[in-house]
Amino acid sequence: MSGELKEACGVFGIVGTPGAPHLAAEALFALQHRGQESAGIAAISNGQLLLEKGMGLVHEVFTEERLARLQGEMVIGHVRYSTTGASRPENAQPLYFRARLGPFALAHNGNLVDAMQERKALEAQGAIFQTTTDTEVVAHVMAHSSAQTLPQSLLDALGRLHGGYAIVVLFRGGVLGARDPYGIRPLVLGRLRGKPCLASETCALTAVGAVYERDVRPGEILWLTPQGDVMEIAAGDAKREKLCAFELIYFARPDSQVRGESIYGARYRLGQQLAKEAPAAADLVLGVPDSSLPAAEGYAAELGIPQELGLVKNRYVGRTFIRPGRDGRTAGVQRKLSVVPEVVRGRAVALIDDSLVRGTTMRHLTQILREAGATAVHVRIASPRYLHPCHYGIDTSNRDELIANESDPKILLQRIGADSLQFLSAEGVLRATGHQDHCLACFTGDYPVPVPLDLRKDSAEEEME
Ligand code: SF4
Numbered sequence: 001m002s003g004e005l006k007e008a009c010g011v012f013g014i015v016g017t018p019g020a021p022h023l024a025a026e027a028l029f030a031l032q033h034r035g036q037e038s039a040g041i042a043a044i045s046n047g048q049l050l051l052e053k054g055m056g057l058v059h060e061v062f063t064e065e066r067l068a069r070l071q072g073e074m075v076i077g078h079v080r081y082s083t084t085g086a087s088r089p090e091n092a093q094p095l096y097f098r099a100r101l102g103p104f105a106l107a108h109n110g111n112l113v114d115a116m117q118e119r120k121a122l123e124a125q126g127a128i129f130q131t132t133t134d135t136e137v138v139a140h141v142m143a144h145s146s147a148q149t150l151p152q153s154l155l156d157a158l159g160r161l162h163g164g165y166a167i168v169v170l171f172r173g174g175v176l177g178a179r180d181p182y183g184i185r186p187l188v189l190g191r192l193r194g195k196p197c198l199a200s201e202t203c204a205l206t207a208v209g210a211v212y213e214r215d216v217r218p219g220e221i222l223w224l225t226p227q228g229d230v231m232e233i234a235a236g237d238a239k240r241e242k243l244c245a246f247e248l249i250y251f252a253r254p255d256s257q258v259r260g261e262s263i264y265g266a267r268y269r270l271g272q273q274l275a276k277e278a279p280a281a282a283d284l285v286l287g288v289p290d291s292s293l294p295a296a297e298g299y300a301a302e303l304g305i306p307q308e309l310g311l312v313k314n315r316y317v318g319r320t321f322i323r324p325g326r327d328g329r330t331a332g333v334q335r336k337l338s339v340v341p342e343v344v345r346g347r348a349v350a351l352i353d354d355s356l357v358r359g360t361t362m363r364h365l366t367q368i369l370r371e372a373g374a375t376a377v378h379v380r381i382a383s384p385r386y387l388h389p390c391h392y393g394i395d396t397s398n399r400d401e402l403i404a405n406e407s408d409p410k411i412l413l414q415r416i417g418a419d420s421l422q423f424l425s426a427e428g429v430l431r432a433t434g435h436q437d438h439c440l441a442c443f444t445g446d447y448p449v450p451v452p453l454d455l456r457k458d459s460a461e462e463e464m465e
Helices: 020-030 064-068 117-126 136-146 150-160 202-208 245-251 263-279 293-303 328-338 360-371 409-416 425-432 452-459
Strands: 010-014 038-046 048-055 075-080 096-099 102-112 163-173 172-177 188-192 195-199 211-215 219-222 228-232 284-287 311-313 337-339 348-354 376-381 418-423
Touching: 010 064, 010 102, 010 163, 010 172, 020 038, 020 064, 020 075, 020 202, 038 163, 048 064, 048 102, 075 102, 075 163, 075 172, 096 136, 102 117, 102 136, 136 150, 136 172, 136 195, 136 202, 150 163, 150 172, 150 219, 150 228, 188 202, 195 202, 195 219, 202 211, 202 418, 245 263, 245 311, 245 425, 263 425, 284 293, 293 348, 337 360, 360 376, 360 409, 409 418
Parallel strands: 284 348, 348 376, 376 418
Antiparallel strands: 010 075, 010 195, 038 048, 038 075, 096 102, 102 163, 163 172, 172 219, 188 195, 188 211, 219 228, 311 337
16 A cells, blocks of 8 residues: 555653663654654653654654753653644644643554544633644543542543553653553553563564563553553453554554564465465566565465566655645655566566555556556455544545445456456454454444544544644
8 A cells, every 4th residue: 555544653651761762762763654744752850841842754853952952761752643633743742731740741642532522521611722632632631630640540531531542651750551442552561671661563662672571451551660660550451452453464564563473474474365365367476565565475475476576666755645635645656666667577467465545556556567568467455445434543534535435346446457456355364363353443344442423424524623
Protein backbone atom coordinates (compact mmCIF):
# COMPACT_ATOMS: atom_id res chain seq x y z
CA MET A 1 0.00 0.00 0.00
CA SER A 2 3.07 2.13 0.44
CA GLY A 3 1.57 4.62 2.82
CA GLU A 4 -2.17 4.77 2.05
CA LEU A 5 -3.11 4.52 5.72
CA LYS A 6 -2.21 7.09 8.30
CA GLU A 7 -0.41 5.20 10.98
CA ALA A 8 -0.89 5.25 14.67
CA CYS A 9 1.44 7.38 16.78
CA GLY A 10 4.43 6.15 18.77
CA VAL A 11 5.16 6.57 22.50
CA PHE A 12 8.14 6.02 24.78
CA GLY A 13 8.87 6.46 28.51
CA ILE A 14 11.75 5.71 30.86
CA VAL A 15 12.67 6.36 34.52
CA GLY A 16 15.83 6.43 36.63
CA THR A 17 18.24 6.77 33.72
CA PRO A 18 20.82 9.54 33.26
CA GLY A 19 20.63 11.13 29.80
CA ALA A 20 16.95 10.16 29.52
CA PRO A 21 16.04 12.99 27.06
CA HIS A 22 18.72 11.83 24.58
CA LEU A 23 17.52 8.24 24.94
CA ALA A 24 13.95 9.37 24.23
CA ALA A 25 15.11 11.12 21.06
CA GLU A 26 16.82 7.88 19.93
CA ALA A 27 13.70 5.87 20.71
CA LEU A 28 11.45 8.30 18.85
CA PHE A 29 13.79 8.18 15.87
CA ALA A 30 13.26 4.38 15.82
CA LEU A 31 9.48 4.96 16.01
CA GLN A 32 9.47 7.59 13.26
CA HIS A 33 7.54 5.29 10.88
CA ARG A 34 4.54 5.59 13.23
CA GLY A 35 4.20 9.35 12.87
CA GLN A 36 5.99 12.10 10.99
CA GLU A 37 3.94 15.20 11.72
CA SER A 38 5.36 16.19 15.08
CA ALA A 39 7.61 14.98 17.87
CA GLY A 40 7.87 15.86 21.54
CA ILE A 41 9.64 14.95 24.80
CA ALA A 42 8.66 15.86 28.37
CA ALA A 43 11.14 15.46 31.23
CA ILE A 44 11.16 15.94 35.00
CA SER A 45 14.20 17.73 36.41
CA ASN A 46 14.45 18.86 40.05
CA GLY A 47 10.69 18.50 40.39
CA GLN A 48 10.06 20.71 37.35
CA LEU A 49 8.28 19.45 34.27
CA LEU A 50 10.07 20.50 31.07
CA LEU A 51 8.57 20.09 27.60
CA GLU A 52 9.98 20.47 24.09
CA LYS A 53 7.99 19.64 20.98
CA GLY A 54 7.46 20.82 17.43
CA MET A 55 6.24 20.02 13.96
CA GLY A 56 8.42 17.83 11.76
CA LEU A 57 10.59 14.73 11.94
CA VAL A 58 12.43 13.78 15.12
CA HIS A 59 15.83 14.97 13.86
CA GLU A 60 14.29 18.27 12.72
CA VAL A 61 12.58 18.94 16.04
CA PHE A 62 15.35 17.69 18.35
CA THR A 63 18.44 19.62 17.48
CA GLU A 64 21.27 19.36 20.05
CA GLU A 65 20.34 22.83 21.26
CA ARG A 66 16.76 21.84 21.88
CA LEU A 67 17.67 18.55 23.54
CA ALA A 68 20.08 20.42 25.84
CA ARG A 69 17.10 22.30 27.27
CA LEU A 70 15.78 19.00 28.63
CA GLN A 71 17.30 17.46 31.74
CA GLY A 72 16.50 14.68 34.17
CA GLU A 73 16.23 10.92 34.48
CA MET A 74 12.49 10.50 33.76
CA VAL A 75 10.93 11.27 30.38
CA ILE A 76 8.11 10.46 28.02
CA GLY A 77 8.17 11.03 24.25
CA HIS A 78 5.79 10.96 21.31
CA VAL A 79 5.73 10.99 17.52
CA ARG A 80 2.41 11.93 16.01
CA TYR A 81 0.25 11.36 13.03
CA SER A 82 -3.12 13.02 13.61
CA THR A 83 -6.17 10.80 13.70
CA THR A 84 -8.33 13.21 15.66
CA GLY A 85 -7.46 16.86 15.80
CA ALA A 86 -5.75 18.76 13.03
CA SER A 87 -2.06 18.79 12.19
CA ARG A 88 -1.16 21.90 14.19
CA PRO A 89 1.66 22.79 16.61
CA GLU A 90 -0.67 23.01 19.61
CA ASN A 91 -1.84 19.44 18.97
CA ALA A 92 1.73 18.08 19.09
CA GLN A 93 2.31 15.83 22.09
CA PRO A 94 3.08 15.30 24.95
CA LEU A 95 0.46 17.72 26.28
CA TYR A 96 1.23 19.57 29.51
CA PHE A 97 -1.34 20.06 32.30
CA ARG A 98 -1.46 21.67 35.70
CA ALA A 99 -3.93 19.87 37.94
CA ARG A 100 -4.92 19.71 41.58
CA LEU A 101 -2.61 16.71 41.97
CA GLY A 102 0.36 18.50 40.37
CA PRO A 103 1.71 19.02 36.86
CA PHE A 104 1.74 16.14 34.41
CA ALA A 105 2.40 15.46 30.74
CA LEU A 106 0.45 12.97 28.68
CA ALA A 107 1.07 11.30 25.31
CA HIS A 108 -1.30 8.98 23.55
CA ASN A 109 -1.42 6.61 20.61
CA GLY A 110 -4.86 5.63 19.36
CA ASN A 111 -8.41 6.94 19.45
CA LEU A 112 -11.20 7.25 21.97
CA VAL A 113 -14.57 6.42 20.44
CA ASP A 114 -16.41 8.55 23.02
CA ALA A 115 -14.05 11.55 23.04
CA MET A 116 -16.58 13.93 21.50
CA GLN A 117 -19.37 13.09 23.96
CA GLU A 118 -16.98 13.38 26.91
CA ARG A 119 -15.63 16.66 25.62
CA LYS A 120 -19.11 18.14 25.29
CA ALA A 121 -20.00 16.97 28.80
CA LEU A 122 -16.77 18.45 30.22
CA GLU A 123 -17.27 21.75 28.39
CA ALA A 124 -20.78 21.92 29.83
CA GLN A 125 -19.11 21.70 33.27
CA GLY A 126 -16.82 24.63 32.42
CA ALA A 127 -13.72 22.83 31.11
CA ILE A 128 -11.72 24.87 28.57
CA PHE A 129 -9.86 22.89 25.92
CA GLN A 130 -6.59 24.11 24.37
CA THR A 131 -6.36 21.51 21.60
CA THR A 132 -8.64 19.43 19.38
CA THR A 133 -7.11 16.10 20.41
CA ASP A 134 -8.79 13.33 22.35
CA THR A 135 -5.59 13.17 24.41
CA GLU A 136 -6.75 16.33 26.14
CA VAL A 137 -10.07 14.66 26.94
CA VAL A 138 -8.17 12.01 28.96
CA ALA A 139 -6.34 14.75 30.85
CA HIS A 140 -9.53 16.66 31.66
CA VAL A 141 -11.25 13.50 32.88
CA MET A 142 -8.19 12.84 35.08
CA ALA A 143 -8.33 16.40 36.39
CA HIS A 144 -12.04 16.03 37.22
CA SER A 145 -11.48 12.79 39.12
CA SER A 146 -11.83 12.91 42.91
CA ALA A 147 -8.88 10.49 43.22
CA GLN A 148 -6.14 11.35 45.71
CA THR A 149 -3.20 10.32 43.53
CA LEU A 150 -2.38 10.83 39.88
CA PRO A 151 -2.14 7.07 39.12
CA GLN A 152 -5.63 6.65 40.63
CA SER A 153 -6.95 9.53 38.50
CA LEU A 154 -5.66 7.77 35.37
CA LEU A 155 -7.36 4.57 36.52
CA ASP A 156 -10.62 6.55 36.99
CA ALA A 157 -10.35 8.21 33.58
CA LEU A 158 -9.65 5.00 31.71
CA GLY A 159 -12.55 3.33 33.47
CA ARG A 160 -14.81 5.96 31.94
CA LEU A 161 -13.36 6.32 28.43
CA HIS A 162 -13.45 3.76 25.62
CA GLY A 163 -11.37 3.12 22.53
CA GLY A 164 -8.08 1.69 21.33
CA TYR A 165 -5.05 3.34 22.92
CA ALA A 166 -1.64 3.20 24.54
CA ILE A 167 -0.93 6.07 26.94
CA VAL A 168 2.14 7.31 28.78
CA VAL A 169 1.96 9.92 31.55
CA LEU A 170 4.87 11.73 33.23
CA PHE A 171 4.52 13.25 36.67
CA ARG A 172 6.75 13.94 39.66
CA GLY A 173 6.08 10.44 40.94
CA GLY A 174 7.31 8.66 37.80
CA VAL A 175 5.90 7.39 34.52
CA LEU A 176 2.54 5.68 34.01
CA GLY A 177 1.80 3.43 31.05
CA ALA A 178 -1.59 2.04 30.07
CA ARG A 179 -3.06 -0.06 27.30
CA ASP A 180 -6.75 -0.20 26.36
CA PRO A 181 -8.79 -3.14 27.76
CA TYR A 182 -8.51 -5.04 24.44
CA GLY A 183 -4.88 -4.22 23.80
CA ILE A 184 -5.74 -2.89 20.35
CA ARG A 185 -2.73 -0.58 20.27
CA PRO A 186 0.61 -2.09 21.30
CA LEU A 187 2.85 -1.19 24.27
CA VAL A 188 5.85 -3.12 25.52
CA LEU A 189 7.87 -3.07 28.74
CA GLY A 190 11.67 -3.21 28.57
CA ARG A 191 14.71 -2.76 30.81
CA LEU A 192 17.77 -0.63 30.34
CA ARG A 193 20.50 -1.33 32.89
CA GLY A 194 17.81 -2.63 35.23
CA LYS A 195 15.54 0.42 34.88
CA PRO A 196 12.12 -0.04 33.25
CA CYS A 197 10.98 1.65 30.06
CA LEU A 198 7.89 1.56 27.84
CA ALA A 199 7.61 1.79 24.05
CA SER A 200 5.09 1.26 21.28
CA GLU A 201 7.42 -1.24 19.61
CA THR A 202 10.47 -3.29 20.52
CA CYS A 203 12.54 -1.56 17.80
CA ALA A 204 12.61 1.49 20.11
CA LEU A 205 13.94 -0.67 22.97
CA THR A 206 16.69 -2.02 20.73
CA ALA A 207 17.56 1.52 19.61
CA VAL A 208 18.35 2.59 23.19
CA GLY A 209 20.05 -0.68 24.19
CA ALA A 210 17.15 -1.91 26.33
CA VAL A 211 15.94 -5.51 26.41
CA TYR A 212 12.35 -6.56 25.89
CA GLU A 213 10.69 -7.88 29.06
CA ARG A 214 7.06 -8.39 28.03
CA ASP A 215 4.03 -6.82 26.34
CA VAL A 216 1.90 -4.65 28.62
CA ARG A 217 -1.30 -6.63 29.12
CA PRO A 218 -4.62 -5.40 27.69
CA GLY A 219 -6.19 -3.11 30.30
CA GLU A 220 -3.03 -3.05 32.42
CA ILE A 221 -1.84 0.21 34.00
CA LEU A 222 1.78 0.29 35.18
CA TRP A 223 3.53 2.80 37.40
CA LEU A 224 7.29 3.11 36.84
CA THR A 225 8.67 4.80 39.96
CA PRO A 226 11.74 7.10 39.90
CA GLN A 227 13.70 4.33 41.68
CA GLY A 228 12.89 1.89 38.89
CA ASP A 229 10.18 -0.21 40.53
CA VAL A 230 7.22 -1.33 38.41
CA MET A 231 3.88 -1.27 40.22
CA GLU A 232 0.63 -2.56 38.85
CA ILE A 233 -2.24 -0.06 39.17
CA ALA A 234 -4.61 -2.26 37.12
CA ALA A 235 -3.87 -5.91 36.37
CA GLY A 236 -5.21 -6.24 32.84
CA ASP A 237 -6.34 -9.42 31.19
CA ALA A 238 -4.35 -11.07 28.39
CA LYS A 239 -7.37 -13.21 27.45
CA ARG A 240 -9.24 -10.14 26.17
CA GLU A 241 -6.55 -9.23 23.66
CA LYS A 242 -7.64 -7.88 20.25
CA LEU A 243 -4.35 -6.50 18.96
CA CYS A 244 -4.73 -4.55 15.70
CA ALA A 245 -3.99 -7.00 12.87
CA PHE A 246 -2.60 -4.12 10.85
CA GLU A 247 0.31 -3.82 13.26
CA LEU A 248 1.48 -7.17 11.89
CA ILE A 249 0.38 -6.54 8.31
CA TYR A 250 1.86 -3.08 7.83
CA PHE A 251 2.41 -0.65 10.72
CA ALA A 252 5.09 -2.16 12.91
CA ARG A 253 8.71 -2.26 11.77
CA PRO A 254 9.77 -5.71 10.49
CA ASP A 255 12.57 -5.84 13.08
CA SER A 256 10.06 -5.37 15.92
CA GLN A 257 8.44 -8.19 17.83
CA VAL A 258 4.87 -8.54 19.02
CA ARG A 259 4.24 -10.94 21.92
CA GLY A 260 7.85 -11.98 21.48
CA GLU A 261 7.31 -12.99 17.84
CA SER A 262 8.96 -11.44 14.82
CA ILE A 263 6.93 -9.07 12.63
CA TYR A 264 9.08 -10.06 9.67
CA GLY A 265 8.21 -13.73 10.27
CA ALA A 266 4.48 -12.94 10.50
CA ARG A 267 4.59 -11.07 7.17
CA TYR A 268 6.49 -13.91 5.51
CA ARG A 269 3.80 -16.35 6.66
CA LEU A 270 1.04 -14.01 5.43
CA GLY A 271 2.68 -14.25 2.00
CA GLN A 272 2.90 -18.04 2.22
CA GLN A 273 -0.76 -18.28 3.20
CA LEU A 274 -1.71 -15.94 0.36
CA ALA A 275 0.11 -18.22 -2.09
CA LYS A 276 -1.90 -21.20 -0.80
CA GLU A 277 -5.20 -19.31 -1.14
CA ALA A 278 -4.52 -17.35 -4.33
CA PRO A 279 -1.71 -18.74 -6.50
CA ALA A 280 -0.97 -16.72 -9.67
CA ALA A 281 0.31 -17.98 -13.05
CA ALA A 282 3.32 -15.68 -13.07
CA ASP A 283 6.97 -15.72 -14.17
CA LEU A 284 8.15 -13.65 -11.25
CA VAL A 285 6.99 -12.15 -7.96
CA LEU A 286 7.41 -8.46 -7.11
CA GLY A 287 6.72 -6.96 -3.71
CA VAL A 288 5.72 -3.32 -3.31
CA PRO A 289 8.69 -1.85 -1.43
CA ASP A 290 9.36 -1.81 1.44
CA SER A 291 6.52 -3.03 3.61
CA SER A 292 5.36 -5.83 1.27
CA LEU A 293 8.75 -7.42 0.62
CA PRO A 294 8.55 -10.05 3.41
CA ALA A 295 5.08 -11.16 2.18
CA ALA A 296 6.40 -11.29 -1.40
CA GLU A 297 9.28 -13.51 -0.20
CA GLY A 298 6.86 -15.89 1.47
CA TYR A 299 4.58 -15.93 -1.57
CA ALA A 300 7.45 -16.63 -3.98
CA ALA A 301 8.95 -19.35 -1.77
CA GLU A 302 5.63 -21.13 -1.40
CA LEU A 303 5.02 -21.22 -5.16
CA GLY A 304 8.65 -21.76 -6.20
CA ILE A 305 8.61 -18.63 -8.41
CA PRO A 306 11.59 -16.22 -8.34
CA GLN A 307 11.19 -12.99 -6.42
CA GLU A 308 13.14 -10.21 -8.12
CA LEU A 309 13.88 -6.54 -7.62
CA GLY A 310 11.60 -5.02 -10.24
CA LEU A 311 10.34 -2.04 -8.28
CA VAL A 312 12.57 0.63 -6.82
CA LYS A 313 11.67 3.12 -4.13
CA ASN A 314 13.06 6.62 -4.00
CA ARG A 315 14.00 6.86 -0.33
CA TYR A 316 14.31 10.61 -0.38
CA VAL A 317 10.62 11.26 -1.00
CA GLY A 318 8.57 11.52 2.19
CA ARG A 319 5.81 9.04 2.89
CA THR A 320 2.96 9.20 0.38
CA PHE A 321 0.37 10.26 2.89
CA ILE A 322 2.31 13.29 4.04
CA ARG A 323 0.65 15.17 1.19
CA PRO A 324 -2.99 15.61 2.06
CA GLY A 325 -5.66 15.18 -0.60
CA ARG A 326 -5.90 12.83 -3.52
CA ASP A 327 -3.89 14.82 -6.11
CA GLY A 328 -1.08 15.32 -3.67
CA ARG A 329 -1.07 11.59 -2.85
CA THR A 330 -1.00 10.60 -6.53
CA ALA A 331 1.93 12.93 -7.21
CA GLY A 332 3.71 11.49 -4.18
CA VAL A 333 3.26 7.91 -5.42
CA GLN A 334 4.57 8.78 -8.90
CA ARG A 335 7.72 10.29 -7.48
CA LYS A 336 8.24 7.43 -5.07
CA LEU A 337 8.17 4.16 -7.03
CA SER A 338 9.65 3.20 -10.40
CA VAL A 339 10.24 0.00 -12.42
CA VAL A 340 13.42 -1.81 -13.52
CA PRO A 341 12.29 -2.50 -17.14
CA GLU A 342 14.82 -5.33 -17.78
CA VAL A 343 13.29 -7.36 -14.95
CA VAL A 344 9.67 -7.19 -16.08
CA ARG A 345 9.84 -6.93 -19.90
CA GLY A 346 8.00 -9.83 -21.58
CA ARG A 347 7.08 -11.50 -18.28
CA ALA A 348 3.88 -12.08 -16.29
CA VAL A 349 4.14 -10.47 -12.85
CA ALA A 350 2.55 -11.44 -9.51
CA LEU A 351 2.50 -8.12 -7.68
CA ILE A 352 2.21 -8.51 -3.89
CA ASP A 353 1.02 -5.68 -1.68
CA ASP A 354 0.30 -5.88 2.03
CA SER A 355 -3.08 -4.15 1.66
CA LEU A 356 -5.34 -2.31 -0.74
CA VAL A 357 -6.91 0.78 0.78
CA ARG A 358 -7.51 3.65 -1.64
CA GLY A 359 -5.82 2.04 -4.65
CA THR A 360 -3.77 5.14 -5.56
CA THR A 361 -0.46 3.28 -5.41
CA MET A 362 -1.75 0.16 -7.13
CA ARG A 363 -3.18 2.03 -10.13
CA HIS A 364 0.15 3.70 -10.70
CA LEU A 365 2.13 0.47 -10.30
CA THR A 366 0.09 -1.63 -12.74
CA GLN A 367 0.40 1.18 -15.27
CA ILE A 368 4.17 1.58 -15.04
CA LEU A 369 4.66 -2.22 -15.07
CA ARG A 370 2.70 -2.47 -18.34
CA GLU A 371 4.56 0.49 -19.82
CA ALA A 372 7.79 -1.33 -18.98
CA GLY A 373 6.63 -4.40 -20.95
CA ALA A 374 5.01 -6.74 -18.38
CA THR A 375 2.70 -9.15 -20.25
CA ALA A 376 0.29 -9.51 -17.32
CA VAL A 377 -0.06 -8.06 -13.80
CA HIS A 378 -1.74 -10.32 -11.22
CA VAL A 379 -2.31 -8.38 -8.01
CA ARG A 380 -2.33 -10.36 -4.76
CA ILE A 381 -3.05 -8.66 -1.44
CA ALA A 382 -1.62 -10.15 1.77
CA SER A 383 -4.67 -9.05 3.82
CA PRO A 384 -8.46 -9.19 3.34
CA ARG A 385 -10.60 -6.54 1.61
CA TYR A 386 -10.36 -3.31 3.60
CA LEU A 387 -14.07 -2.41 3.79
CA HIS A 388 -14.71 -0.57 7.06
CA PRO A 389 -13.20 2.54 8.62
CA CYS A 390 -10.96 2.13 11.66
CA HIS A 391 -12.10 3.96 14.79
CA TYR A 392 -9.12 3.01 16.93
CA GLY A 393 -6.38 5.34 15.77
CA ILE A 394 -5.85 4.67 12.08
CA ASP A 395 -7.25 7.27 9.76
CA THR A 396 -9.45 5.80 7.05
CA SER A 397 -12.25 8.20 7.82
CA ASN A 398 -13.99 8.24 4.47
CA ARG A 399 -15.64 4.93 3.61
CA ASP A 400 -16.16 5.96 -0.02
CA GLU A 401 -12.39 6.16 -0.43
CA LEU A 402 -11.95 2.46 0.38
CA ILE A 403 -11.60 0.92 -3.07
CA ALA A 404 -12.48 -2.62 -1.95
CA ASN A 405 -16.05 -1.41 -1.36
CA GLU A 406 -16.52 -1.51 -5.13
CA SER A 407 -18.77 -4.53 -5.43
CA ASP A 408 -18.43 -5.11 -9.19
CA PRO A 409 -15.25 -7.21 -9.67
CA LYS A 410 -14.83 -6.00 -13.28
CA ILE A 411 -14.95 -2.34 -12.28
CA LEU A 412 -12.54 -3.02 -9.41
CA LEU A 413 -10.07 -4.66 -11.81
CA GLN A 414 -10.39 -1.76 -14.21
CA ARG A 415 -9.85 0.76 -11.45
CA ILE A 416 -6.56 -0.77 -10.40
CA GLY A 417 -5.60 -1.80 -13.95
CA ALA A 418 -4.81 -5.46 -13.09
CA ASP A 419 -5.41 -8.73 -14.97
CA SER A 420 -6.53 -10.43 -11.77
CA LEU A 421 -6.95 -9.48 -8.13
CA GLN A 422 -7.23 -11.70 -5.05
CA PHE A 423 -7.10 -11.08 -1.31
CA LEU A 424 -6.03 -13.14 1.70
CA SER A 425 -8.99 -14.32 3.80
CA ALA A 426 -9.58 -13.16 7.41
CA GLU A 427 -9.09 -16.81 8.51
CA GLY A 428 -5.83 -16.79 6.57
CA VAL A 429 -4.59 -13.82 8.60
CA LEU A 430 -5.31 -15.65 11.86
CA ARG A 431 -3.71 -18.84 10.57
CA ALA A 432 -0.56 -17.00 9.46
CA THR A 433 -0.15 -15.02 12.69
CA GLY A 434 -0.92 -18.08 14.80
CA HIS A 435 -3.31 -16.06 16.99
CA GLN A 436 -7.10 -15.91 17.04
CA ASP A 437 -7.18 -12.74 19.08
CA HIS A 438 -6.74 -9.86 16.63
CA CYS A 439 -8.93 -6.91 15.83
CA LEU A 440 -10.00 -7.43 12.22
CA ALA A 441 -12.76 -4.80 12.24
CA CYS A 442 -11.65 -2.96 9.09
CA PHE A 443 -12.06 -6.29 7.21
CA THR A 444 -15.07 -7.77 8.97
CA GLY A 445 -16.94 -4.78 10.49
CA ASP A 446 -16.86 -6.59 13.85
CA TYR A 447 -15.63 -3.81 16.17
CA PRO A 448 -14.32 -5.11 19.54
CA VAL A 449 -15.08 -1.76 21.22
CA PRO A 450 -18.60 -0.67 20.24
CA VAL A 451 -18.53 2.42 18.06
CA PRO A 452 -21.26 5.01 18.74
CA LEU A 453 -23.68 5.46 15.85
CA ASP A 454 -22.89 9.14 15.37
CA LEU A 455 -19.19 8.32 14.97
CA ARG A 456 -20.02 5.72 12.33
CA LYS A 457 -21.97 8.40 10.45
CA ASP A 458 -19.24 11.00 10.89
CA SER A 459 -16.68 8.60 9.54
CA ALA A 460 -18.40 8.77 6.20
CA GLU A 461 -17.63 12.44 6.15
CA GLU A 462 -14.37 13.86 7.36
CA GLU A 463 -12.23 13.98 10.47
CA MET A 464 -13.33 15.33 13.83
CA GLU A 465 -12.93 18.90 12.55
S1 SF4 B 1 -10.04 -1.68 12.59
FE1 SF4 B 1 -8.28 -2.45 11.41
S2 SF4 B 1 -6.70 -0.85 11.50
FE2 SF4 B 1 -8.24 -0.42 13.11
S3 SF4 B 1 -7.43 -1.42 14.97
FE3 SF4 B 1 -8.79 -2.92 13.99
S4 SF4 B 1 -7.45 -4.11 12.64
FE4 SF4 B 1 -6.33 -2.24 13.20
